[in-house]
Ligand SMILES: Nc1ncnc2c1ncn2[C@@H]1O[C@H](COP(=O)(O)OP(=O)(O)OP(=O)(O)O)[C@@H](O)[C@H]1O
């Protein structure tokens with residue numbers, strides 16, 4: 001690319017301005033790198049259940065609304081269902097309201113639904129035998145320095161015990177590792193027995209929060225999902241059976257439409273970026289009109305200078321953007337770790353890189369186009385005479 | 388560059404032929420006729436000085452000879468080609484191969500070194516990077532600035548900058564050089580250096596030169612002087 005040094009020289013002509021513009025591009029794409037996968041995760045929520053071997057059954061209307069226990073046996077009877085069990089949201093906090101613990105009361109076989117939960121057999125047996133026993137993810141145990149045998153009180157933000165006490169005593173009987181393909185943040189989870197919860201809590205009417213089922217064959221996912229939902233069709237507890245990722249997305253929507261919020265933030269950032277870089281490019285071309293006129297005098301065609309100016313704006317975006325996204329790739333795991341798992345940022349994957357680079361190219365062309373066309377149309381004799 | 392010398396010997400047709408050329412600028416409803424029915428021949432190997440009061444149309448005429456602007460009326464051929472008939476893209480390619488430009492204010496790229504400035508026109512050729520560097524070095528040597536190859540324009544004096552501009556103008560070996568007040572911004576000594584250089588390019592390398600100037604001393608370096616007044620040539624081919 002023999003013209004590269006011309007483009008580079010044009011950028012370096014006003015170093016400070018170029019560097020500041022690149023920094024804003026960098027900042028925008030750092031944000032893009034950190035948040036785009038969050039946005040995608042929360043907006044895609046694909047309706048298709050094909051090709052997964054685990055499904056989540058919730059109330060059709062609200063995940064807060066429970067489901068009858070009687071459903072479990074009926075679901076288990078559907079051909080193609082290997083195993084089904086239930087869980088309830090607990091909403092635990094440890095010592096201080098800001099120490100939120102992702103805690104669930106679960107049926108006796110719930111852990112078996114998740115082969116990625118790696119719990120030693122002995123600890124698993126201990127859990128089965130202990131009414132107030134709890135198994136916790138490794139990262140969670142590390143965060144609060146919990147060891148096996150520790151007696152841990154959790155407060156529930158929702159459920160008091162029958163005696164009015166909001167504090168529930170537990171004993172840690174197992175600490176599990178998150179195996180391969182574990183969901184993000186699984187090792188932050190606190191599991192305990194639904195039986196304990198159901199007997200002791202003041203107002204739950206013995207309903208369960210949701211069911212998780214495992215399939216014999218992923219190809220059967222669609223059929224099984226329909227069969228499950230058909231069980232309670234037209235009842236007062238109609239269900240929705242969906243994939244875990246769709247479930248997680250709809251769960252997060254209880255807090256707010258995160259996909260929309262993140263998308264809006266990114267749109268605002270990029271809108272500002274377009275104005276800013278557009279202004280930089282307009283200025284850069286305006287002050288270089290005589291130079292561009294000289295290039296045309298020497299025989300560069302209109303299209304030639306158009307390409308040079310576009311190359312300049314695209315390069316500006318690519319340099320800032322790639323550094324920004326690379327920084328995001330470095331920073332994202334740090335944020336997840338540093339927040340003790342409270343913030344879970346997905347890694348910057350190939351898909352995000354591809355999308356990011358497409359966005360850089362599009363913005364680069366967009367902000368370069370008007371100045372580039374001005375350069376292309378420039379009349380040499382007028383520009384040389386300063387007209 | 389010997390090709391040009393040969394061309395002088397072999398070809399007696401004028402390099403530039405201007406017939407009945409007029410230029411009209413339109414400003415809204417106002418029409419301004421800047422050049423009126425100009426007829427002019429410039430022979431190969433000539434060194435023409437173009438003089439005249441400010442606003443008489445010197446730059447306009449020079450720009451047309453260099454293919455930067457097109458006449459409103461009349462014909463203009465250079466080396467047998469009707470450049471007044473060419474479209475913008477065609478004209479751009481023609482300029483790249485046939486004309487070198489020198490301006491009053493040098494018009495170098497401020498961010499590029501002298502060497503890179505001189506290489507600029509060669510980017511449009513098929514020459515390899517090494518060839519481009521070599522040709523640019525030769526051109527810089529010709530103007531006596533080999534030791535300043537890596538300097539930016541801001542690190543050079545006005546006279547040196549103008550010599551870099553001349554190197555840029557000759558690097559692709561055009562037959563024609565057009566210079567618009569090349570010494571207008573220079574002190575006497577630098578002006579003399581630049582004029583001597585142009586004269587050498589004319590005499591030793593066979594370049595045909597058209598130079599606009601306000602300075603009668605500068606015009607003395609040329610072989611012919613032409614006066615333009617209010618868009619009309621008043622004196623033709625006065626041999627000095
Ligand atoms: N693009 C244009 N539009 C309108 N008028 C123009 C344009 N270009 C030149 N003119 C007018 O044409 C006339 C001749 O201009 P030109 O630049 O050729 O003069 P000049 O002889 O080179 O003068 P100077 O010695 O000051 O450089 C001037 O009156 C100028 O205002």
Ligand SMILES: [Mg+2]
Nearest residue numbers: 445446447567
């Ligand atoms: Mg002029």
